[in-house]
Amino acid sequence: MRRVVLCGLVLTLACGCATGDGDEGRAPGAPTGVTAQAGSATSVHVMWNAVSGDPPVASYEIYRGGTKVADAPGSAHMLDIVRLTPATAYVFTVRARDADGRLGPSSRKVRATTPAAVAQDRSAPTRPGRLTGRAAGSRAVQLSWSASTDDRKVMSYDVYQGGTKVHSVGGNQTATVVTGLRPGTRYSFTVRARDAADNLSPAGPPVRLTTPAGADEAGDTAPADFRATARLDADGAYYLDLSWVAPRVDGVVTEYQIQLDGQPATSLVWGGDPPRGRAEYSFYAGRDKGVEHRVRLRARLPDGTWGAFSAERTLTTGAGG
Template sequence: MRRVPPAVMRASMRVVTRASTGAALLVLAACGWGAHDDGRGERLPSAPLGVTAAAGSATSVHVMWNLASGDPQVTRYEVFRGTTKVKDVPGAEHMVDITRLTPSTTYVFTVRARSAAGDLGPPSKQVRATTPAAVAADRTAPTRPGRPHGKAVGSRAAQLSWEKSTDDRAVASYDIYQGASKIHSVGGAQTATVVTGLRPGTRYSFTVRARDAADNLSPGSDAVRLTTAPGADDGQGTAPTGFRARTHRADRAYYIDLSWVAPEVDGVITEYRIHLDGRAVTSLVWGGTPPRGTSRYSFYVGRDAGVTHRVRIRAKLPDGTWGGFSAERTVTTGTTGTTGNQR
């Protein structure tokens, strides 16, 4: 793993390392990162991260991305199918269904953010989705999802699960509703999800409906009613797990080596923020496919032995909100040769 010198920590953005899985990683300074300049001194929105696309039926695809944060303010997202813009989405939303598609066809989607000043940012990475084959004369809807269950995860998230529906062909996707509003879709093989971005101390009602390739929609499941915890909390249900920190010495300098497992949320985790000694110091963005299993990262902390540091990490969730902090680890440079103490 490539080591990160102080100059890189001060850079606005550049590729600095690779994870053990081979996924490219970007390191961004804690302040002033993410936006581009249009040549006139105006800041452009960043390319949306965490973009995914999944077929919802033979004629529809569900596209989802992480909300942008920081300056400039994003007022809307533009979704493109190939080079054709197909949807405008308000800046507070991060998903959309693209309909009227052709069965058995592969589509390529990108998302671009537009600022309040009207400036359009660069496109996201391309994502592909293939619609299933159409089923002739299929007018039979799937059965309603059974035995739905849910629980609040702190003040801003909820875990939902249900028993799978049956269909005379196959279930293509499940739609999750908050009250009367559809808020998300997952693939037909999935029977659980995590809903994030909720309000503290608020009562919610969720239902699930199954959809087949012919766009037949099942009746709604029984409602899952839950109340999020009041006030701010540590969001442990959305925190990275298995967080470890050690130090090593190389080239007469000390580095902190981190490892962690991404939180279990529905969607893609592409960005993390490291807090060192109580303040945010670095943001990490996966430039390629995020690693599966354990992620690893190493960064420079100085040349002096006997210096104690506190470190923790948090993930940016697919809906653009920040998840809970991992456990905080304490390490001391040079206490045991190449490996610092941890508790």
């Protein structure tokens, strides 16, 4: 199944998915660098390194013991496992599945223990301060900050790029390296502290960094071959039919923003299983004939930034393509 989130609505689309375990070809390798860190009394943050392959990795499967508990898109290298039991030891592994459905071997086992629950703890930690950083090559940055305080204990720190959580570390750690970035790109990072009761602090001051250009400079980040037509539906309303090809970037693009007449119109999010090749989407454009519209879209890239806009298409309802 594939889950699509459109303007706050969740639709489920049926899709034919290969199990892939018996397919010919070489399955992706086991994820490396897997870590698990308790984020609160009921959550553990699992991270891993990207797995390369041809075809590329489409998704990751996270296991608790021998049971699969979550899926993550191929662009993700971290996930919060939630609804856990306080004061409990857990074992996690990660497996990669490629675009042809082949499932790779398990990573090494990693262990994490959730802390005991704290009753009636509604006090969030103080905000982290003095966030500083520097580029570490063209695809990573090093960040450090001053520790937060809490009336009980800081369990973890969450690192955000813009409004997207991209990293997490334990509460005894006040420095980290964020990888998977793009060369020649400007980023804005903030850090928030979390306690065992999942109370989250305000974000500390941002730090803005630009990764240097590299020999492996990423290509165009705009969706390619963007097409748009207007059609009259049987219900008497006009719809805009859009199609495009995802930009070629490291990882899988699962989110797009569609702009209509110069303003954001809607967001389109695939829950970990975006269409391969050409993507398609239609949305309501009213009942009036002869209305001109300008439409374009952009992708949220795996590093949390927005890519470039596609070419803009101009079309008029009732006037053909």
